Amino acid sequence: MTDNEEKQSRFMKDFDRLEEIVRTFEQGELDIEEGLKLYKESAGLVKTLQERLEEVENEIEQVQKQTSNGKDAED
Amino acid sequence: MPGIDLDMSEEHIFSVSEFNEYVDLLLGQQLPEVVVEGEISSLNLRKNWVFITIADEDSRCEVFSFEHQLTHTLSMLEEGMLVKVYGRPGVHTRSGRFRIHAEHVLPSGEGALRVAYEKLQQKLAAEGLFEQERKRPIPFFPETIGLLTAPDSRAYSDFKKVLGERMGGVKILFYPVQVQGAAAVDEIVAGLEWFAQTDQAVDLLVITRGGGSLEDLAAFNTEAVVRAVYGSPIPVVAAVGHEADNSLVDLVADLRASTPSNAAELVVRHRDELTSRVTGYQDSIYQRLELIVSGNRERISRALVSAERFFQAQRYVVSQYERRVEAIRIQLNRMVADHIMHLRLYGRDIERYLQTRVNEMAAELDSLKRLLAHLNPQSLLERGYSVTRGPDGTVIKDVLDLRLGDRLFTQLERGTIESRVEKVKEHERSDSSINNQ
Numbered sequence: 001m002t003d004n005e006e007k008q009s010r011f012m013k014d015f016d017r018l019e020e021i022v023r024t025f026e027q028g029e030l031d032i033e034e035g036l037k038l039y040k041e042s043a044g045l046v047k048t049l050q051e052r053l054e055e056v057e058n059e060i061e062q063v064q065k066q067t068s069n070g071k072d073a074e075d
Numbered sequence: 076m077p078g079i080d081l082d083m084s085e086e087h088i089f090s091v092s093e094f095n096e097y098v099d100l101l102l103g104q105q106l107p108e109v110v111v112e113g114e115i116s117s118l119n120l121r122k123n124w125v126f127i128t129i130a131d132e133d134s135r136c137e138v139f140s141f142e143h144q145l146t147h148t149l150s151m152l153e154e155g156m157l158v159k160v161y162g163r164p165g166v167h168t169r170s171g172r173f174r175i176h177a178e179h180v181l182p183s184g185e186g187a188l189r190v191a192y193e194k195l196q197q198k199l200a201a202e203g204l205f206e207q208e209r210k211r212p213i214p215f216f217p218e219t220i221g222l223l224t225a226p227d228s229r230a231y232s233d234f235k236k237v238l239g240e241r242m243g244g245v246k247i248l249f250y251p252v253q254v255q256g257a258a259a260v261d262e263i264v265a266g267l268e269w270f271a272q273t274d275q276a277v278d279l280l281v282i283t284r285g286g287g288s289l290e291d292l293a294a295f296n297t298e299a300v301v302r303a304v305y306g307s308p309i310p311v312v313a314a315v316g317h318e319a320d321n322s323l324v325d326l327v328a329d330l331r332a333s334t335p336s337n338a339a340e341l342v343v344r345h346r347d348e349l350t351s352r353v354t355g356y357q358d359s360i361y362q363r364l365e366l367i368v369s370g371n372r373e374r375i376s377r378a379l380v381s382a383e384r385f386f387q388a389q390r391y392v393v394s395q396y397e398r399r400v401e402a403i404r405i406q407l408n409r410m411v412a413d414h415i416m417h418l419r420l421y422g423r424d425i426e427r428y429l430q431t432r433v434n435e436m437a438a439e440l441d442s443l444k445r446l447l448a449h450l451n452p453q454s455l456l457e458r459g460y461s462v463t464r465g466p467d468g469t470v471i472k473d474v475l476d477l478r479l480g481d482r483l484f485t486q487l488e489r490g491t492i493e494s495r496v497e498k499v500k501e502h503e504r505s506d507s508s509i510n511n512q
Binding site for chain 2 (some may be wrong): 011012019021025027033038042046049050052053054055057059065
């Protein structure tokens with residue numbers, strides 16, 4: 001589950017960061033140094049995001065109901 | 076307590092209690108669960124007990140239950156409503172009355188369900204459960220989706236299929252439930268509670284089933300399920316029935332989808348959409364960077380041009396200075412050359428002049444020395460002069476400075492004379508003062 005949390009926050013973090021960089025470019029009077037630095041960062045983000053989007057299979061896990069307690073299939 | 080397999084060949088005499096208990100047990104064994112439909116002719120609550128009488132045109136039947144067992148539906152029930160009673164028939168041993176011990180009492184038939192639906196909708200709307208303001212946003216990119224629906228149902232396969240067409244890498248945590256029938260309400264509520272307490276990170280819940288009659292969808296119009304959805308800590312997307320069906324779960328959910336497929340469309344973005352957004356961002360960033368670079372290029376070339384101009388101007392100034400320095404240098408050289416020439420030409424004369432001057436000065440110095448020698452007192456003494464001093468050592472120049480009897484010291488060239496004043500004689504004036512002494 002922590003894997004999943006990290007995975008999720010990573011995609012959204014990367015996506016949000018990419019949007020932030022776009023906004024910085026749109027608003028800011030960036031100098032060439034900053035521009036190149038952000039461009040490099042965005043290229044890394046795009047790569048990670050695209051890799052995630054290229055995943056094909058969805059995983060299905062059925063919850064094993066246990067009426068006595070709330071334990072689930074992973075316990 | 077009589078056994079069920081009572082031997083009836085012999086005459087058996089029951090006590091009243093035994094008889095009632097026996098019949099109760101027998102009924103329970105023969106008819107463990109029945110569903111009886113009838114119209115509610117009376118509905119009474121006493122303490123925690125619920126007493127209902129249901130009837131059709133010819134007969135009536137008593138129904139007993141506990142209030143906590145009917146919480147899901149009790150508020151919807153009213154007299155005159157057609158209901159289905161799910162329960163176990165039995166005999167109340169103390170009174171000997173025959174009745175159904177109900178586990179569920181559900182409105183039955185479109186009319187009753189419509190009435191029940193409207194009654195509950197009004198009640199929950201008054202409480203603010205359907206308010207738009209309380210609806211939570213659906214996560215933009217869910218990685219784990221909780222799914223509540225019937226296993227092997229069309230809703231399940233449609234949702235899964237459409238989700239897979241749109242996005243990969245998503246985890247579906249599937250909690251199978253019955254979506255209709257008496258057990259549906261409890262199972263759906265249990266499912267929602269399971270998701271509420273699981274320590275798995277679930278981004279959103281999808282609760283769905285395919286279309287059906289109002290009766291088929293009845294579980295999704297019960298207070299228990301609606302409140303469980305309302306109480307879910309995880310945002311809920313509901314797709315119950317078809318577009319036209321508006322279950323109360325649809326109304327209370329954070330987002331309503333028209334069908335199970337539509338639910339999948341709403342909860343995950345299509346990978347193509349996200350990919351094009353990401354590449355669009357990348358393009359936009361690249362274009363902006365290019366603008367910065369070309370802007371810089373232009374600035375740099377402009378700067379180069381103006382720098383060129385500046386240097387040209389500077390070069391002119393420098394060359395002017397250089398010319399002047401050169402002129403001065405030439406002038407200086409000329410002057411130095413002249414001086415050297417002069418020195419060469421007049422060198423001897425200067426030397427001669429200086430020698431003469433030195434000689435003159437030496438002669439002058441000599442005469443000065445001689446003059447100085449003449450002025451020395453010792454040389455005066457040498458020539459016969461002497462110096463007389465008084466007792467205090469001062470040189471006596473005037474007789475008026477002396478008294479009779481004063482001791483005098485007279486310095487000669489060689490030796491000193493000590494004497495005493497006996498008489499004083501002025502040279503140019505009468506010396507009365509001395510005489511008087």
